[in-house]
Amino acid sequence: MDERLKTDSGLAGDFSTEALCRRILERHRSTIRVQKTHVAVKKLSLIVDAMLDLSNKQGFHATSLRDLSKASGVSMGGLYSYFDSKTTLLTMILNEVLDTVTRVLGQEPPDMMKDPAAHLGWLIETHIRLTEVMQPWFVFAYMEAKSFPEPARRMAVDSEAATEKIFADVLKRGAAAGHFRIEGPDLAAALIKPLLQDWYVKRAKYRKRGTSIEQYIAAVRQLLASAFEASPR
Template sequence: MTQPKPVPPRGDAPTARLDLSLEALAARILARHGDTIRVKKAHVATQRLARIVDCTLALANRVGFHSMSLRDLSKETGLSMGALYAYFDSKETLLLMVLGTVSEVVEEALGHPPAELPPPERLRWLVAGHVALTEAMLPWFTFAYMQAKSFPPEARALAVASEQRTEGLIAQVLADGKAAGDFEIADVEMTAALLKPMLQDWYVKRSKYRRRKVSPGAYSQALMAFVGAAIGKR
């Protein structure tokens, strides 16, 4: 019943295979942190977790996670202080619930690019997938990016690892394309390093692109055109 209802696969898009609804993501959290969550009935826990995380993202993205007090969160969720602490044993655990979900989903969505595609197509798959994923889980990614900088070692490590993973995936495709003669790249690592911040810009400066009325599709298309020209895609 708390199982994420399967979404019919649409094409090959990395996000189409996954259920990224708030409830499904809350169910993931319950699965990963079930041992520290004191609430026993799964459907209750999932429902409350969804609300807790939703409010956490909203509040933290407005004033910062550190500045968000648990009393604020209590007011926003409608749950008492005591009730909140039935779902996590410390504020840091709440932080890890969000960060863990993000890196888990990143791995599932982008971790295995379709090997049958030629490198140029695979690069497009990766770029479009990254934009689509961060668009679908926008508050999660802005949270992870903004908060992970100055926070406890464990949380920080999680964020850094996830980021390196994506850059590694990009580098792999670039290397394959270079070997196959599809790309002209002097330094694969450096090129991947330059690509990453442009991908991140989509969610880090989301408000800017909203103001300029740039759609997700338009962004990934512009980005691909820019990168394609830079690495001499034929």
């Protein structure tokens, strides 16, 4: 791993709920009516954690603002200080997932651009570790996508397409340089995505098997290296 990836999760940066909600606050400062940053971040963290938990248990569509108020401990009036509807909260969460994935996967070490095989391995490991540390956020975006209102559903689709493009671009660069023998890099990138999703969507299956995140990363890298005739780095 790049030496910049130095937190316990293996990633550089803070991916705690409070850190993610601080970024949400910055992005929506013009509409969130709570002025004190530390208060706003603390309450927004309670709200988001409660929404992710409720959605996992009963689904986003079935979760009412009254349910959210009770679970988060924030009054109904307090909720409306942060967003005007449940759909707006949904958009806040999805935007943060999309922004974080794009930002983190775009922070590859400079020397990776010279070695597509190493870059592909880095992307695989970084994506899996990111979904590990943000698992409730990614599960929410994946499991609830079909029940999202149309604009949010489009946002979720665009997020998946953006991730696929990052992988496809590396595959194309590797194929052009002779590092990979591959036809249809766009399709290959689309097939990689389910391998990345399986780790956070089917966590219980891998826990039952005793599969660690390191083992899973190594297995995916080995599989793709063999498929594209590139040695694992």
